[in-house]
Amino acid sequence: MSDAHGSHDPGPSIDHSSSAPDHFQMMHDQRHREFMNSDPSYAKPWDGNRTLAIGYVLWLLLGWVGGHRFYVGRWKSGLGMAAAGFVTWIMTSLLGPYLGVPMTIWWIVDAFLIPGWIRVKNEENAARKAAEPPVLVEKV
Numbered sequence: 001m002s003d004a005h006g007s008h009d010p011g012p013s014i015d016h017s018s019s020a021p022d023h024f025q026m027m028h029d030q031r032h033r034e035f036m037n038s039d040p041s042y043a044k045p046w047d048g049n050r051t052l053a054i055g056y057v058l059w060l061l062l063g064w065v066g067g068h069r070f071y072v073g074r075w076k077s078g079l080g081m082a083a084a085g086f087v088t089w090i091m092t093s094l095l096g097p098y099l100g101v102p103m104t105i106w107w108i109v110d111a112f113l114i115p116g117w118i119r120v121k122n123e124e125n126a127a128r129k130a131a132e133p134p135v136l137v138e139k140v
Contacts, residue, residue: 048125050118059114063107064088072117081106 050072059068066081088103 048128049122052115052118055114055118056111059107059111063110064103068110068114072114072121074117 055068055071058071061067064081064085066078066085069075069078069081084103084106088100092098092100
């Protein structure tokens with residue numbers, strides 16, 4: 001894995017060829033210890049907030065299978081949209097492109113609903129974070 005400074009840390013290694021580690025092994029072990037004790041602020045966990053840009057990219061690329069709905073936590077309607085999209089794909093390939101009109105309308109309407117969904121989801125995340133007790137981290 002690479003850290004924020006670009007150094008590579010494959011983990012601890014064992015040298016079976018000799019009893020005393022060479023200079024390279026000692027430097028590797030020192031870098032490994034420094035890496036393990038470093039401040040993990042560069043690898044912050046995801047805070048749960050959604051962004052409008054990602055919502056619209058998912059809508060554009062995976063809209064007919066409900067990718068944008070899964071992103072905002074609307075997984076039941078996302079599964080419904082995925083099923084409807086699959087059925088529409090089969091029907092339009094067999095019977096003609098005009099059968100895709102209802103699905104296209106649903107997809108376009110969702111473009112106007114995405115900002116509200118993301119706002120509501122981010123408000124829910126903020127309320128959840130406010131209700132959680134603060135985590136105290138002690139640095140040694």
